[in-house]
């Protein structure tokens with residue numbers, strides 16, 4: 001298996017006693033003078049702040065929006081280091097939203113997406129909050145192209161509002177896995193039991209603070225798979241979840257966000273003018289690729305920005321990636337969250 005980065009698990013915690021590791025920011029941050037946090041928030045008790053320059057960056061660690069090509073490698077490493085850390089810790093996590101859609105197509109992050117989403121179980125968020133909040137995890141990515149040879153640190157930060165399970169627009173993200181070099185991060189939300197439904201004797205409804213709701217059987221038992229070359233889990237009913245969130249076309253349309261799915265390579269690539277037959281319109285068609293400025297937006301989280309078809313390009317439904325449909329195993333009672 002050849003990966004763009006091979007990750008050496010040189011992971012250690014900046015933790016004096018090894019148990020509670022609440023590192024103050026000045027120990028974590030390389031550039032303490034930077035302040036690109038957008039503190040202009042609607043509510044004073046919003047915990048995580050995005051940056052002033054872009055939505056999907058932490059302004060304490062990043063100072064600019066990365067371009068399309070740069071971003072990709074950083075996001076891949078962000079995902080790989082997250083997966084390997086959660087696997088080491090033993091936290092139960094799986095991918096959702098735009099990341100799940102990327103997994104469905106190519107087992108990789110969607111190249112136009114800068115928003116990575118993971119979900120954890122309630123038990124896992126409690127564990128992360130109690131023992132791993134503000135821990136810094138350092139990896140050597142052995143990336144010869146990078147100035148620092150790929151020596152990277154990632155911060156795991158848990159929102160103190162995580163323990164409050166009620167819907168809360170400003171504190172719906174329970175934790176973040178943050179790249180301290182670029183400010184890119186993974187949003188981590190918690191799948192919770194719905195106490196209201198349980199009180200009414202309804203078995204199954206689960207909730208997330210961002211207003212998504214799922215049934216227990218939509219998610220569990222989790223399926224074992226790989227993402228960006230690393231072992232990860234996905235929800236049992238991944239296809240239904242994706243259709244509900246992005247519409248049926250998102251699973252079949254090979255044109256999306258100015259990209260085309262190359263069935264042979266099993267990869268999304270930017271549409272070129274050759275794909276569109278419009279090369280004559282470009283002055284400088286470098287490889288015929290003309291990326292629009294708007295490529296940084298995300299497909300995650302919201303039902304409104306479902307991937308759309310590019311006008312004039314016929315939909316081709318061939319060679320779609322096929323994911324084996326295994327029969328549902330009998331439900332194991334110990335997989336249910338303890339009540």
Ligand SMILES: *[C@@H]1O[C@H](CO)[C@@H](O)[C@H](O)[C@H]1NC(C)=O
Pocket residue numbers: 022023024129133134157158159160161162
């Ligand atoms: C995590 O640590 C930060 C920094 O010390 C703190 O502000 C936050 O409340 C902590 N989160 C939890 C869940 O304790």
Ligand SMILES: *[C@@H]1O[C@H](CO)[C@@H](O)[C@H](O)[C@H]1NC(C)=O
Pocket residue numbers: 164165166167168
């Ligand atoms: C939980 O969050 C909600 C929404 O922000 C808030 O109204 C409520 O007071 C919080 N509860 C506690 C115990 O902090």
Ligand SMILES: *[C@@H]1O[C@H](CO)[C@@H](O)[C@H](O)[C@H]1NC(C)=O
Pocket residue numbers: 167194195196197202205206207208211212213
């Ligand atoms: C919890 O379940 C109840 C009853 O099924 C439902 O009305 C409510 O919307 C659910 N809450 C959330 C936050 O999903």
